[in-house]
Amino acid sequence: MVLENDVEGIAKLADIHIQKEELAEFTSRFNHILEYFDILDTVSEGEEGEADLVNVLREDEVTPSLTQEAACANAHETEDGHIRAPRVM
Amino acid sequence: MVKEYFFEETDRTNAFITRLDLAMYEETGGPLEGKGIAVKDNISTAGIPTTCASRILAGYVPPYDAHVVTCLREAGAAIVGKTNMDEFGMGGSTTENSAYGPTTNPHDASRVPGGSSGGSAAAVGAGMVDMALGSDTGGSIRCPAAFCGIVGLKPTYGRVSRYGLIAFSNSLEQIGPLGKTVADVNTLMSVIAGPDPRDTTAYDRPYTHTPSNDIAGMKIAVPRRILRRRCGPCCCRACAHCYRKTGRCRCRDADLFHSLHGLCPCCILCDLYE
Numbered sequence: 500m501v502l503e504n505d506v507e508g509i510a511k512l513a514d515i516h517i518q519k520e521e522l523a524e525f526t527s528r529f530n531h532i533l534e535y536f537d538i539l540d541t542v543s544e545g546e547e548g549e550a551d552l553v554n555v556l557r558e559d560e561v562t563p564s565l566t567q568e569a570a571c572a573n574a575h576e577t578e579d580g581h582i583r584a585p586r587v588m
Numbered sequence: 589m590v591k592e593y594f595f596e597e598t599d600r601t602n603a604f605i606t607r608l609d610l611a612m613y614e615e616t617g618g619p620l621e622g623k624g625i626a627v628k629d630n631i632s633t634a635g636i637p638t639t640c641a642s643r644i645l646a647g648y649v650p651p652y653d654a655h656v657v658t659c660l661r662e663a664g665a666a667i668v669g670k671t672n673m674d675e676f677g678m679g680g681s682t683t684e685n686s687a688y689g690p691t692t693n694p695h696d697a698s699r700v701p702g703g704s705s706g707g708s709a710a711a712v713g714a715g716m717v718d719m720a721l722g723s724d725t726g727g728s729i730r731c732p733a734a735f736c737g738i739v740g741l742k743p744t745y746g747r748v749s750r751y752g753l754i755a756f757s758n759s760l761e762q763i764g765p766l767g768k769t770v771a772d773v774n775t776l777m778s779v780i781a782g783p784d785p786r787d788t789t790a791y792d793r794p795y796t797h798t799p800s801n802d803i804a805g806m807k808i809a810v811p812r813r814i815l816r817r818r819c820g821p822c823c824c825r826a827c828a829h830c831y832r833k834t835g836r837c838r839c840r841d842a843d844l845f846h847s848l849h850g851l852c853p854c855c856i857l858c859d860l861y862e
Contacts, residue, residue, distance in 0.1 A: 573647075
């Protein structure tokens with residue numbers, strides 16, 4: 500069960516601004532989504548494994564890719580050919 | 589040889605975020621040569637702004653093409669623009685949640701076109717283009733195609749490479765075709781479906797389906813319980829009309845026991861709210 504306090508705390512951690520009047524709506528939605536886990540808990544786990552799965556990783560070989568200039572073209576700020584991002588913490 | 593395609597259609601539904609009045613295509617002899625195709629604005633197009641209908645990506649110009657866009661160009665298509673959508677594919681199925689204003693339904697401007705690929709569906713429904721690309725996680729091609737009276741397909745997961753699609757939910761979504769007819773959808777599907785080493789979830793088998801209107805001997809499964817519980821009377825009547833039209837076929841009641849269990853992970857992963 501999620502309470503309004505929890506939603507406020509999660510929003511703060513995620514740096515998302517939620518208005519006071521939105522809290523009840525978000526709390527209700529969080530709880531509704533958690534109910535889906537209760538439904539999934541009713542599914543019985545089968546005995547069969549996933550024996551047919553195969554690995555699809557490729558060999559680690561260098562192939563042609565974007566130039567540094569093209570990769571940085573959309574960055575707001577660059578430094579020595581790298582993308583410079585603002586501090587987040 | 590590179591040729592010019594003049595895209596002069598009036599956009600009365602706000603279907604496009606970016607439009608190219610002069611689009612280019614190559615004479616490749618491909619199945620889409622000289623055809624104007626619209627592309628949802630969450631699919632990367634080199635040199636053409638791609639916004640996902642969000643101000644966060646305003647001014648972003650992808651440095652590379654999505655795999656499906658490369659396929660379109662090789663098939664001779666002219667990409668005439670990028671279509672409106674719900675922001676990043678989220679926020680309901682209406683194409684009202686766009687930073688570039690809502691798209692309206694081409695058949696009735698007071699109604700929504702469905703979403704999140706509402707711009708692509710409206711562009712086809714309004715006759716601006718014959719075909720368009722959308723993407724579908726939880727109904728984002730199928731709903732707007734139905735709302736706009738056209739045909740849309742969410743391919744089986746893995747059928748179409750997601751390389752260059754700005755992701756909403758990697759393990760659920762697919763790029764897919766929208767068109768006026770089943771034949772058009774099949775043509776576009778045959779162009780975009782196939783293996784791509786840059787998406788390791790893409791099948792390594794070619795797509796070879798040929799649609800046919802011969803339905804003799806087929807059985808059609810009718811999820812009557814879902815129709816009764818989840819659909820309004822108008823929708824049920826329309827479905828019943830279709831079942832009657834299938835005359836030569838036998839409709840069979842089918843219970844889709846796992847549909848709810850399939851929906852739950854989708855709602856959890858995508859923060860959907862039913």
